[in-house]
Amino acid sequence: MNTLKRFLREDRATLGGIAVLLLLIALEKYIGPESVGLMGVMMILLGLFSVMLWCAFNVVHHAEALATRLGEPYGTLILTLAVIVIEVALISAVMLTGADSPTIARDTMMAVIMIAMNLLVGISLVVGGIRHRTQVYNLEGANAFLTVLIPLAVFGLIMPSFTSSAPGGEVSALQAVYLSLVSVVLYGIFLIIQTVTHSDIFQQPAGEGELDHDTAEGTDSDDSTLYHAVTLIVALLPIILLAKLFANYMDRVIAGSGLPVALGGIMVAILILTPEGLSAIRAAQRNALQRAVNLCLGSALASIGMTLPAVIAISLLTGYPLVLGLGIVEAIMLALTLLVGVVTFVSERTNVMQGAVHLALFFGYLIMVFDGA
Numbered sequence: 269m270n271t272l273k274r275f276l277r278e279d280r281a282t283l284g285g286i287a288v289l290l291l292l293i294a295l296e297k298y299i300g301p302e303s304v305g306l307m308g309v310m311m312i313l314l315g316l317f318s319v320m321l322w323c324a325f326n327v328v329h330h331a332e333a334l335a336t337r338l339g340e341p342y343g344t345l346i347l348t349l350a351v352i353v354i355e356v357a358l359i360s361a362v363m364l365t366g367a368d369s370p371t372i373a374r375d376t377m378m379a380v381i382m383i384a385m386n387l388l389v390g391i392s393l394v395v396g397g398i399r400h401r402t403q404v405y406n407l408e409g410a411n412a413f414l415t416v417l418i419p420l421a422v423f424g425l426i427m428p429s430f431t432s433s434a435p436g437g438e439v440s441a442l443q444a445v446y447l448s449l450v451s452v453v454l455y456g457i458f459l460i461i462q463t464v465t466h467s468d469i470f471q472q473p474a475g476e477g478e479l480d481h482d483t484a485e486g487t488d489s490d491d492s493t494l495y496h497a498v499t500l501i502v503a504l505l506p507i508i509l510l511a512k513l514f515a516n517y518m519d520r521v522i523a524g525s526g527l528p529v530a531l532g533g534i535m536v537a538i539l540i541l542t543p544e545g546l547s548a549i550r551a552a553q554r555n556a557l558q559r560a561v562n563l564c565l566g567s568a569l570a571s572i573g574m575t576l577p578a579v580i581a582i583s584l585l586t587g588y589p590l591v592l593g594l595g596i597v598e599a600i601m602l603a604l605t606l607l608v609g610v611v612t613f614v615s616e617r618t619n620v621m622q623g624a625v626h627l628a629l630f631f632g633y634l635i636m637v638f639d640g641a
Contacts, residue, residue, distance in 0.1 A: 271495065279499060281326035285506025288319045292513055301520040309524070313517040320514060321539055323507045324354060328543035330500035337493050342463060344470075344562040347547065350500060351540045352570040354507050355380065356578045358536045361511035362519065363579065363588050369519060370589040373579040374425060374437070375533025378598060380571040381421065383537050384564045385605050386630035388545045389612070392560040393623025396552035402617050403557040408469035410613040413565035416458045418606050420451055420572040425602060429593030437593025444584060447592075448577040455573030472558040473616075530637050541567060557618065565609075601633050 292299070301309055331347040338346070355376060362372045396403045424447055433440040439447065462470055522532055544563055551559035576592075583590035594602060608629060612622045 274495075275499065279326060279503065281322045282499075282503050282506055285319055285323040285510060288316070289506060289509050289513070292316075301516050306521070306524045309517055309520050313514070313521055316510065316514050316517060317535070317539065320507050320510055321542060323503065323510075324351070324539060325543045327351070327354070327500060327503045327507070328547065330496045330503055332547065333496040334493065334500065337496075342467075344559060344566060345459070345462060346500075347544060348563065348566040348570050349574075350504065351544050351567065352574050353504060354511075354540045355536060355571060356575055357508040357511045358514065358539070359575060359579055360582055362515040362532070363582050363590075364512070364586070369529070369532060370591040371437075371529060372532055372536075373575060373590065374592050374594065375530045376536045377533075377571050377575055378425060378594060378602065379530070379533040379537035380541065381568045381602065381605065382630055382633045383534075383541050383545070384568040384571075385609055386626045386633065388541065388548050388564045388567075389560075389609075390623045390626030390630060391545075392548050392552035392557070392564065393612075393618050393626065394620050395549055395623075396555065396557055396560070397618065397620035397623060399553060400555050402619055403552070403555060404473060404617055405557040405561050406469050406471060406473050407613065407616040408466075409471075409558065410561050410565060412458065412461060412466070412469065413561075413569050414606075414609060414613060416454050417565065417569045417572065418610075420454060420569070420576070421602060421606060423447060423450065424572055424576050424592055425594050426599045427593070428591075429595070429599060437591045438589065439580070439592055441584070444580045444590075448580045451573050451576040455569070458569070458573070470558070470562055472556055528637050534637070561613075597636050601629070601636060605629055605633075 297303065299308070299312060304312070327350050328347060331350045334346050335342070335344060359373050359376055362369050393403075428434070428439050428443065429437050431440075431443065433443065518532055518535060521527070522529060544567060548560040548563040551557070551563070579590060582588060608625060612618065612626065
């Protein structure tokens with residue numbers, strides 16, 4: 269009974285998300301994407317986005333509570349996997365609704381990488397650098413992320429644009445099978461390295477910076493691990509269930525307003541990365557840079573490693589057209605981001621200048637999106 273009372277008191281976001289879902293289903297005849305004008309669709313989409321973001325913060329609340337109990341790198345891994353589940357659910361919803369968005373997976377993965385590796389890394393390094401001047405993290409851990417991220421990003425998002433076996437950035441059946449296998453195998457090996465064999469390289473170096481003892485707001489010291497594990501799963505449900513409705517309204521807004529198609533992927537990326545991004549920035553402020561690095565690079569890697577196999581499987585099973593190859597400008601931006609990431613994490617010490625460069629890359633990416641590139 270106490271657990272139920274606590275859930276009703278602390279998990280209003282989950283209950284609110286379910287209530288909004290039921291309301292939209294009941295009123296679909298009157299407020300569906302086809303029943304209201306473009307302005308009405310925009311207003312509903314904004315409201316739906318706000319509710320799902322509220323739910324996402326609730327997911328992160330429980331993930332951070334588990335992170336506090338389990339420590340690094342397990343805590344960060346739980347947080348990263350939770351938000352990537354949301355990403356996969358949203359992309360899958362767009363694909364399964366039959367909407368004409370063959371590039372939604374590509375655009376979302378690209379946006380996640382740009383936001384995680386440029387915007388969030390940039391802000392974290394600038395904020396941490398201003399407050400602490402120079403910050404330290406575990407170089408081996410960052411290199412482990414990049415070692416897997418770079419080939420998966422190139423194979424998944426750049427190579428399809430230059431192969432002749434499938435037109436227009438699509439992938440052939442052979443390429444699809446290979447991309448799925450290599451993503452699962454490499455990401456699986458990485459998880460073993462991160463959690464079992466080399467977990468120490470994903471922890472803040474002893475005597476350098478501050479160990480991360482972040483506690484989620486509103487979490488009591490006697491919280492049970494089981495309670496947060498269960499409520500984390502429950503908190504994901506309204507987001508997953510609302511994903512299809514969100515996809516319908518988002519597709520209508522983009523199609524009706526003439527906005528860049530890539531904006532759909534950016535909206536999904538913002539939705540899933542905002543709570544996690546705030547956690548990374550707070551960690552950098554506390555001089556626990558390793559947690560910020562784990563969150564930012566972990567999100568980028570998980571987005572590729574988990575999303576690629578999922579969307580390829582959906583495409584093969586349903587026949588939904590899947591375009592993964594980036595245009596030449598986007599491919600250059602991705603390659604530049606990966607290159608600068610390698611340069612940034614070539615030394616175990618960071619400063620404000622490196623953060624400023626990453627921020628410049630992110631705003632350059634935004635300009636290219638809205639400039640019709």
